[in-house]
Amino acid sequence: MKFFYHPVFEKHETGSMCPEKFSRIDKALSYLKENHEEIKPINGEEYIFRVHSKEYIDLIRNHSSIEDISQPLSEAYASKKTYEAACYAAGASVDAAKLSLKGESSFALVRPPGHHAPFGGFCIFNNIVIAADYLLRKDKKVMVIDFDAHHGNGSQHFLKDRENVVYFSTHEHPFYPGTGKESIDNCYNFPLSSGSGDKEFIDIIDNELKPLLNSFNPDVVGVSAGFDSMRDDPLTNLNLSTFSYNELCKSISKYVPFFILEGGYNPENVFKGVKQIFEYFD
Numbered sequence: 002m003k004f005f006y007h008p009v010f011e012k013h014e015t016g017s018m019c020p021e022k023f024s025r026i027d028k029a030l031s032y033l034k035e036n037h038e039e040i041k042p043i044n045g046e047e048y049i050f051r052v053h054s055k056e057y058i059d060l061i062r063n064h065s066s067i068e069d070i071s072q073p074l075s076e077a078y079a080s081k082k083t084y085e086a087a088c089y090a091a092g093a094s095v096d097a098a099k100l101s102l103k104g105e106s107s108f109a110l111v112r113p114p115g116h117h118a119p120f121g122g123f124c125i126f127n128n129i130v131i132a133a134d135y136l137l138r139k140d141k142k143v144m145v146i147d148f149d150a151h152h153g154n155g156s157q158h159f160l161k162d163r164e165n166v167v168y169f170s171t172h173e174h175p176f177y178p179g180t181g182k183e184s185i186d187n188c189y190n191f192p193l194s195s196g197s198g199d200k201e202f203i204d205i206i207d208n209e210l211k212p213l214l215n216s217f218n219p220d221v222v223g224v225s226a227g228f229d230s231m232r233d234d235p236l237t238n239l240n241l242s243t244f245s246y247n248e249l250c251k252s253i254s255k256y257v258p259f260f261i262l263e264g265g266y267n268p269e270n271v272f273k274g275v276k277q278i279f280e281y282f283d
């Protein structure tokens with residue numbers, strides 16, 4: 002399994018108070034560089050305009066031109082290299098989707114994350130939706146699976162009611178951002194109460210995800226991989242172990258999934274989660 006990474010992801014600075022910082026992925030990146038093939042992604046600027054409004058993109062670009070760290074959205078920070086980093090994060094996500102079409106699974110280890118965009122939450126551009134949009138324009142049926150501890154309110158906003166795509170999310174609830182309490186149209190939401198772990202997650206995979214995969218029968222599966230759903234994340238209260246990710250990989254492997262990093266604020270967990278997925282697919 003290969004991974005997409007660009008050094009500009011290190012230059013997206015968010016200030017000392019924000020938990021979404023480069024150090025959270027440092028250990029996972031070292032592991033990948035030592036053990037797996039790295040691919041430099043394309044700049045995905047043209048794909049961003051297919052999903053986000055020009056006004057929103059201009060807001061991010063204008064804040065990124067300021068030398069110091071600025072705050073274009075309620076929780077998301079921008080610095081001088083943020084716009085460029087976010088363009089490459091989108092590009093890495095589209096590249097990963099393209100590789101799936103060629104029959105190969107991959108992982109986009111990106112910053113900034115995306116599944117809350119355009120609504121904040123440390124996210125800038127919605128990477129998974131930009132990748133799904135690329136596939137939908139190629140007439141592919143797409144399932145997006147999101148196991149981040151937070152509900153992907155941005156992903157649901159863009160994918161709801163769109164043809165040939167379903168969004169499937171497990172997330173802590175009640176919790177930020179407060180959405181995802183129930184399923185709506187093509188968005189399948191499975192809230193997990195605080196303290197939930199592998200048993201609750203795997204029950205959802207067995208009883209909800211597997212039947213949906215069989216009935217919807219996607220051409221490609223894209224995964225919003227947020228490792229803040231693991232035990233001992235400093236921001237959340239879920240207790241998943243890497244066993245859950247292994248079971249998820251098992252259930253989706255025939256759909257040649259691609260993975261895009263979302264949250265995860267315990268560097269050891271991000272490393273372990275990434276490693277589990279690579280070990281499954283190698």
Ligand SMILES: [Zn+2]
Nearest residue numbers: 149150151264
């Ligand atoms: Zn999260």
